Amino acid sequence: MPDKPQLPWLFFSLSGRVSPxxxxxxxxxxxxxxxxxxxxxxxxxxxSPNSHAWAVVFWTVLLISTWSSFAVTAKRFHDxxxxxxxxxxxxxxxxxxxxxxxxxxxxPGPNRYGKRTNAPAEP
Numbered sequence: 120m121p122d123k124p125q126l127p128w129l130f131f132s133l134s135g136r137v138s139p140x141x142x143x144x145x146x147x148x149x150x151x152x153x154x155x156x157x158x159x160x161x162x163x164x165x166x167s168p169n170s171h172a173w174a175v176v177f178w179t180v181l182l183i184s185t186w187s188s189f190a191v192t193a194k195r196f197h198d199x200x201x202x203x204x205x206x207x208x209x210x211x212x213x214x215x216x217x218x219x220x221x222x223x224x225x226x227p228g229p230n231r232y233g234k235r236t237n238a239p240a241e242p
Contacts, residue, residue, distance in 0.1 A: 128239050129194075130187040135239040136198040136225070136232050137191060143221035145191045149184045156180050188213060197232035197240075198225040 128135065129145060137145070160173035193206035209216050225236050233240040 137194040
């Protein structure tokens with residue numbers, strides 16, 4: 120059992136590696152997190168106080184999930200032995216990249232970004 124929480128590492132850290140399945144599940148969770156406030160916003164009368172509140176919630180979730188998507192994608196590129204800046208591509212073509220990276224296997228064995236997949240890099 121890991122001694123540190125894995126979700127903050129997965130969604131906010133740029134170190135380590137993730138497998139295709141963890142990448143796909145993280146991407147799905149991020150899409151669902153964006154969808155819920157958008158759905159709530161779309162159900163309300165335009166211009167109402169509640170619609171403004173849900174709009175703020177949606178934009179907050181969108182900003183946080185954009186960083187999270189970048190962090191998870193960076194770790195997925197690390198699994199291929201590629202540097203973090205390759206993940207900048209995800210900000211442009213995110214959904215297409217999500218499908219592509221979720222389908223390819225990892226580099227076998229350790230690389231310069233970590234000893235194993237689905238774990239933070241060890242110093």
